[in-house]
Amino acid sequence: MSMIEIEHLTKTFPGANAVTALDDVSLNIESGEIFGIIGLSGAGKSTLVRCMNLLERPTSGVVRVNGAELTGLADRNLRKARQSIGMIFQGFNLLMQRTALDNVCFPLELGGMSRSEARKKARPFLELVGLEDRENAYPTQLSGGQKQRVAIARTLVTDPKVILCDEATSALDPTTTQSILALLKELNEKLGVTVVVITHEMKVVEQICDRVAIIADSHIVEQGAVADVFHHPQTAAARQLITPKGAISEKSAIHGPLYRITFDGSTSDQPIVSGMVLASGAPVNIWYADTKDIDGKAHGQMLLELPKDQVLTQKMLAFLKSQQVTYEREEAEYYD
Numbered sequence: 001m002s003m004i005e006i007e008h009l010t011k012t013f014p015g016a017n018a019v020t021a022l023d024d025v026s027l028n029i030e031s032g033e034i035f036g037i038i039g040l041s042g043a044g045k046s047t048l049v050r051c052m053n054l055l056e057r058p059t060s061g062v063v064r065v066n067g068a069e070l071t072g073l074a075d076r077n078l079r080k081a082r083q084s085i086g087m088i089f090q091g092f093n094l095l096m097q098r099t100a101l102d103n104v105c106f107p108l109e110l111g112g113m114s115r116s117e118a119r120k121k122a123r124p125f126l127e128l129v130g131l132e133d134r135e136n137a138y139p140t141q142l143s144g145g146q147k148q149r150v151a152i153a154r155t156l157v158t159d160p161k162v163i164l165c166d167e168a169t170s171a172l173d174p175t176t177t178q179s180i181l182a183l184l185k186e187l188n189e190k191l192g193v194t195v196v197v198i199t200h201e202m203k204v205v206e207q208i209c210d211r212v213a214i215i216a217d218s219h220i221v222e223q224g225a226v227a228d229v230f231h232h233p234q235t236a237a238a239r240q241l242i243t244p245k246g247a248i249s250e251k252s253a254i255h256g257p258l259y260r261i262t263f264d265g266s267t268s269d270q271p272i273v274s275g276m277v278l279a280s281g282a283p284v285n286i287w288y289a290d291t292k293d294i295d296g297k298a299h300g301q302m303l304l305e306l307p308k309d310q311v312l313t314q315k316m317l318a319f320l321k322s323q324q325v326t327y328e329r330e331e332a333e334y335y336d
Contacts, residue, residue: 002064003162003194004029004052009061011047021047023218025061031161034188034195036209036226038241041200044218049164049198053085054078066161083111086155090167092147094139094154100146101126101135104154111158125153129183145176152183162194163187169204181208202241206230214238230301231262231326242301256308258287259317262326263300272325273302280315282307303330 004027011022021044029035039045050056052063054070063070068081094103101122108118126132129149139147148168155163165184169177185208188195197209205212205226213223216237222229233239263272277283288303306313320327 001031002028003031003033003066004196005062005064006048006052007062009048009051009063010059011044011051011056012059020218022051022058025215025218025220027213027220027223029194029196031194032188032192033210034185034197034208036197036199036205036212037215038199038202038205038212039215039237040240043215043237045198045200045215046166048215049087049166049196052162052164052196053082053087055087083158084161085164086158086160086162087164087166088148088151088155088168090170092139092144092151092171094147094150096139099136099138100131100142100150103139103150104157107154107158122153122157125157126150128156128187129153143176144172145179148172148176148180149183152180152187156187156191156193160193162196164196164198166198167200168197170199170201177204178207184208202230214241256285256305257313258330259304259306259327260330261302261304261320263291263302270323272320272323273304275323276316276319279319280307280312282309282312282316284316 006025006027009022009025010020012018012020025044025048037045037048047056051058052065054063058071061071065081066084070078070081073081095106098106101119104122104125105115105118108121109115113121123132123135126135129152131146131149131153134142134146137146139150142150152163163184168184169180172180181204184195184197187193188208195208197204199205209226211224212226212229213220214229214235214237215221216235221235222233222238229238230242233242261272273284273286284307285305286302287305289300290302291300306316317327
């Protein structure tokens, strides 16, 4: 069942130098999944997530959330539909004069709930995010990770069907980022809430997302299961996010052909490279290597310079094929 459907969405910011931030974007996000939208700065990803709850109204196209066509609703009905869509921001957006508990209560009080009833409903959500002992702390007394947990509890207290995360971990240190991502995954599994993660970091997508869409130059250029996109990137934008430019210095001398090999989790514990070298009797140069955890399995990428001798290179490729390791030729110029 689809939770979010986006059809041919375009968003243009008018003016003397009009900017088209999104151009004919279509997406389908299933109920209960964690869906990642990744792209470099300026690609249009934040505009896209803000169009999902119509904080930005699309210039054209259709947005449906939980069966409701938001783009066709009058303001009053739109406000009601938005109650099923929570949003978590990079900057936390907490009210500094309110305690953690009162920040969680705030949307309930805005909806007309009494203070006592709001506090009664909010406490279990603070407990859910692990902050039951900090309910009386003010934002200035909380760490960045704790502030984001309060923001998550505030989002959950309205019982949303969807949580939109706009760079929710970008302002956090790596350890805190890991804990927040683990929390989002836990909440997804416990509550069945659909989570949309907007990020510029592939490691965020790899850790918690089921599927991913890559956005570049205002278009969705690639989408699919995270492991599929990681193993078989079809576009330059995907390659740049997975194996970044700068992996090879422009001053480096590349003599032999470059190949990118991918470990799919089934062979990542095997000595593939050393076996390939022994089988061919020739060394290789490793320019780049990275290992990631996807769905509990180790997946990896390596950029290897193979020998100039075509016979030796073919021996190495034959070995990789025999081990069912994916490989493809790369151009050195891309990585400069």
